Amino acid sequence: MEFCPTCGNLLQYEPAHGDRRARLFCPTCPYICAIGDQIKIKKRQHLSKKEIEPIFSGEDAMKFAPKTDATCPNCHCGKAYFRELQIRSADEPMTRFYMCCNENCKREWRED
Structure with a gap:
């Protein structure tokens, strides 16, 4: 995760398109950070559903x-x-x- 140095928001990933390289951009301000190398996901975490306590009626x-x-x-x-x-x-x-x-x-x- 990377954060915008200007406003502190979480940067979003934009994949390469045409001749433009992949980049990280801020959704609220004009900050853009070009990515030199390809991003690799090192660790994937599988989400598990939260256990829900049953609700009874009648x-x-x-x-x-x-x-x-x-x-x-x-x-x-x-x-x-x-x-x-x-x-x-x-x-x-x-x-x-x-x-x-x-x-x-x-x-x-x-x-x-």
């Missing part, structure tokens, strides 16, 4: 959620699944969503 959203001590307003069970989401502006606290662990209840509620 019933699957709570299936993998952690449990906490929370009392269900419907059946008064002491355990609930929870997840937190930022649904308001960044300076407001996160909203916590709960789902009762009782198989017969499965009531959902939220705590702002």
Whole structure:
């Protein structure tokens, strides 16, 4: 990588064309640097895709959620699944969503 000595931007490569030799040029200012020898790529780095954490919705959203001590307003069970989401502006606290662990209840509620 080469940088423009005038403005500091990354120089771009322009291959030889006709009688003009290959050169590096700045995309923002008129700086041009002729290349005397042919450019050889010494090392190629293969890019790998970033691992993406799956997003679940509906019933699957709570299936993998952690449990906490929370009392269900419907059946008064002491355990609930929870997840937190930022649904308001960044300076407001996160909203916590709960789902009762009782198989017969499965009531959902939220705590702002």
